[in-house]
Amino acid sequence: MSTSPPAPPPVPAVRTYDLTRAYGAMTALSRLNLTVNRGDLFGFIGSNGAGKTTTLRILATFLTPTEGRAEILGKDVVREADSVRHMIGYMPDFFGVYKDMEVTEYLDFFGACYRIPSGKREKTVVDVLELVGLSEKKGALIGALSRGMQQRLGLARVLIHDPQLLLLDEPASGLDPRARIEMMAILQELQRLGKTIIISSHILSELQSLCNRVAIIELGKLIYCGPVQGARDQMGVGRVLWITTTSDLTMAKDLLAVQSEVAAAEIVEGKLRVTLKDHESDPSIIAEVLVKGGVRLVGLREEEMGLEEVFLRVTRGTTQ
Ligand SMILES: Nc1ncnc2c1ncn2[C@@H]1O[C@H](COP(=O)(O)OP(=O)(O)O)[C@@H](O)[C@H]1O
Ligand SMILES: [Mg+2]
Numbered sequence: 001m002s003t004s005p006p007a008p009p010p011v012p013a014v015r016t017y018d019l020t021r022a023y024g025a026m027t028a029l030s031r032l033n034l035t036v037n038r039g040d041l042f043g044f045i046g047s048n049g050a051g052k053t054t055t056l057r058i059l060a061t062f063l064t065p066t067e068g069r070a071e072i073l074g075k076d077v078v079r080e081a082d083s084v085r086h087m088i089g090y091m092p093d094f095f096g097v098y099k100d101m102e103v104t105e106y107l108d109f110f111g112a113c114y115r116i117p118s119g120k121r122e123k124t125v126v127d128v129l130e131l132v133g134l135s136e137k138k139g140a141l142i143g144a145l146s147r148g149m150q151q152r153l154g155l156a157r158v159l160i161h162d163p164q165l166l167l168l169d170e171p172a173s174g175l176d177p178r179a180r181i182e183m184m185a186i187l188q189e190l191q192r193l194g195k196t197i198i199i200s201s202h203i204l205s206e207l208q209s210l211c212n213r214v215a216i217i218e219l220g221k222l223i224y225c226g227p228v229q230g231a232r233d234q235m236g237v238g239r240v241l242w243i244t245t246t247s248d249l250t251m252a253k254d255l256l257a258v259q260s261e262v263a264a265a266e267i268v269e270g271k272l273r274v275t276l277k278d279h280e281s282d283p284s285i286i287a288e289v290l291v292k293g294g295v296r297l298v299g300l301r302e303e304e305m306g307l308e309e310v311f312l313r314v315t316r317g318t319t320q
Contacts, residue, residue, distance in 0.1 A: 010037035018068035043207035043214035060090035089158030099143030148179025244299035
């Protein structure tokens with residue numbers, strides 16, 4: 001019998017150690033400890049003002065931390081800022097648009113900034129345009145492109161020096177659903193090509209299916225960092241079961257309400273909604289209790305709790 005070799009241990013691409021940033025008396029980022037591994041498509045999630053841009057600007061060497069430190073591929077973002085800049089592509093949440101420039105001219109300009117020799121630059125520009133699906137627009141004026149295309153051009157720009165790590169600050173914001181899906185497809189392709197990508201967003205549902213790991217921050221503090229699936233478990237959000245029965249709902253509810261595994265049982269739209277105390281609780285216990293109690297069970301379904309739901313539950317009350 002052959003067994004597959006164990007997966008190699010993850011290699012950190014980004015690590016922050018108690019990373020802290022204050023603006024005057026206001027602490028925007030408080031002791032953030034974050035690990036992003038090589039090859040991750042990493043979602044950085046938080047509501048407005050949570051500290052996403054502050055973190056990304058520190059990683060991109062544009063802002064210095066007040067306390068703590070951060071490393072990118074082993075290099076300190078403050079002491080070794082020059083090396084770090086060559087390894088990263090940073091796409092800010094807002095970047096000035098060179099409306100009267102042609103697409104190719106614009107990319108060639110940034111290629112020159114990174115001192116890519118002119119002979120090589122031409123091919124590089126063709127390649128990055130191909131990657132972001134803008135080959136047909138190479139002669140177009142930037143001002144004439146749709147918002148989605150401009151965002152993809154912004155992505156092409158940060159790819160020009162072939163960085164290993166991409167820091168993308170809300171690249172999908174303001175895009176229509178189609179443009180958003182296109183952007184996400186490009187990011188998946190970039191991950192396949194071996195890039196490590198950090199993407200920030202306050203739109204949680206789209207990151208849930210896109211990213212393999214996420215961090216959730218709120219008011220400058222890290223709430224969770226790890227695999228997408230683990231977010232629910234680690235944050236102690238209990239499972240929710242929906243029960244359908246032809247028996248008396250109130251009787252079923254009373255049977256369950258006294259069980260030690262059950263946090264809450266309520267009747268919602270002709271069904272019984274049961275919240276288990278923690279994620280470890282086994283839903284089959286619920287079925288057993290009901291059947292033993294003479295309840296005719298027609299259906300028992302576990303609610304698929306999305307990341308959005310988890311996020312809302314965990315951060316409830318901390319915002320506003
Ligand atoms: N230059 C600045 N001066 C003062 N406060 C700032 C500055 N930049 C950001 N902040 C504050 O820091 C907090 C975090 O902001 P930011 O990092 O932009 O969050 P996000 O990108 O998650 O919306 C917010 O409360 C914001 O108002
Ligand atoms: Mg921001």
